[in-house]
Amino acid sequence: MAPSASQLFAEISTPEPPAAPEVLMRRAVVLGGSMAGLMAARVLSDHAEEVVIVERDGTDVDAGPRPGVPQGSQVHALLPAGQVQLERWFPGFTDDAVAAGAPNPGRNDAKIFINDELRQAQDAPPEMPILITTRPFLEAQVRRKVLEIGNVRMVFGRAEGLRFGERGVTGARYVPAGGDEPVELDTDLVVDAMGRSSRLGDWLEEAGWPRAPMRRMPIKLNYASALFERDEAVSDTWVAISQTTPDKGRVARIGGINSVEGDRWIMLVAGYDDDRPTRDAGEFAARCRRHYPAMFGDIAERGRMIGNVITYHQADSRRRDFHELDRLPAGLVAAGDAVASFNPVYGQGMTSAILHASCLSAYLRGRPDLASEPAKAYFDRVRVIVDAAWQVSTFADLGLPHIVDGHPRGYKVIRWASNVILKASMTDSVTSQRLNRVTAMIGHPAELAKPSVLLRALRVNLFRGR
Ligand SMILES: Cc1cc2nc3c(=O)[nH]c(=O)nc-3n(C[C@H](O)[C@H](O)[C@H](O)COP(=O)(O)OP(=O)(O)OC[C@H]3O[C@@H](n4cnc5c(N)ncnc54)[C@H](O)[C@@H]3O)c2cc1C
Incomplete structure (x- = not known):
């Protein structure tokens, strides 16, 4: 029997340390060196002889918010699931961040x-950790750790396109910072981590492949x-x-x-x-x-x-549903906001990007044929993470008065049940922790759909009313 979405979710988000490295390719190229790209590079360092990150922003990126991540000046909260995964990929991450100046509130x-x-x-x-920093600080911690890995390097320049062979991607092109002659890198796998405005769809169409369908809210x-x-x-x-x-x-x-x-x-x-x-x-x-x-x-x-x-x-909010494509070149994946970018008030973006790296790890551990098979098994896993985050954030947003359509069947009943659970969470620690596991992306949303959760919440609210 195929595993359910919540089983897959639990498998992907395991805190267990990854298995021993196994080299499957000569070179992987990651386009975009922000949260998704850095984490993909960390995973790929276990499976490629060499990982090259191509990043548009120059070398002073540790100084604070940067042009390529304009949202970096805004409040960024790392959800506990993101922190669990950072610990998984970089044991001691939290302690190091605290030693570097991150506050450590109770x-x-x-x-x-x-x-x-x-x-x-x-x-x-x-089981939930807590780490609070600005966005540039967190990214700088991750970048430092990734660039300490011997087979990872970052080059500065603007990614401009891909080279396609008969079945898949064979190269990535970028224009180095300060130059105007494009450089082409041979590669076995390309990761698009260029954020929500990624031009991957245009590149695919220009080469005769379909672009991923996009859903927006x-x-x-x-x-x-x-x-x-x-x-x-x-x-x-x-x-x-x-x-x-x-x-x-x-x-x-x-x-x-x-x-x-x-x-x-x-x-x-x-x-x-x-x-x-x-x-x-x-x-x-x-x-x-x-x-x-x-x-x-x-x-x-x-x-x-x-x-x-x-x-x-x-x-x-937008998502590109790569899992729906029936034709996709081999040797190509996308991660982070390039796949899905949510309403930021729910703080899901960085954690999703980090979980996509864990999807990549699970995919590569299945020893896929990178040269001729599209990464469907990767995108099927990413879908589980995107669906979970999308379900939480877009369902809440359907209540906004300016959102007039897209309400699913049974919306009023689900809204009523969510309000019951939210109200009970104000006073009841069990309900509050159940809700928090899901909003923190530690647990799959299906955890809240159990009748026992609603029944307890109803009881709590009834006694509170009295
Ligand atoms: C206002 C706001 C608040 C947010 N708050 C939170 C929060 O509290 N918690 C949370 O988890 N998330 C939050 N997010 C979401 C979070 O910022 C993103 O989900 C996260 O940055 C995604 O990382 P990414 O690596 O996929 O993309 P990005 O961070 O967008 O990075 C894309 C990278 O690609 C590079 N790039 C782009 N084009 C090229 C090119 N052609 N060549 C080379 N490099 C290129 C860019 O320079 C950049 O480094 C917020 C977002 C916004 C807008």
């Missing part, structure tokens, strides 16, 4: 507000983040998340405060559609005071801002 130092109510229940199961999300000096006299907050869900008279908003490296807070306020935070520091503070719990206003009004408020707009 498991119970996060305050979560749903519709202005503080969650009383303990929400983190003990228009979220119209507006972000604004700012950094502040951490000051206990202003607030003792380590981590705070505030979410309001849309309902009659209630507008969907999300806000976050993370204590990050360098003794700083990074703060986020976000809204949808025409609810747009601006770059004005006064407006940022007023918004914090008006729409969020007290610590948001305290930090924004009395804290010392470092730099400016930075805004970001994301029009849609």
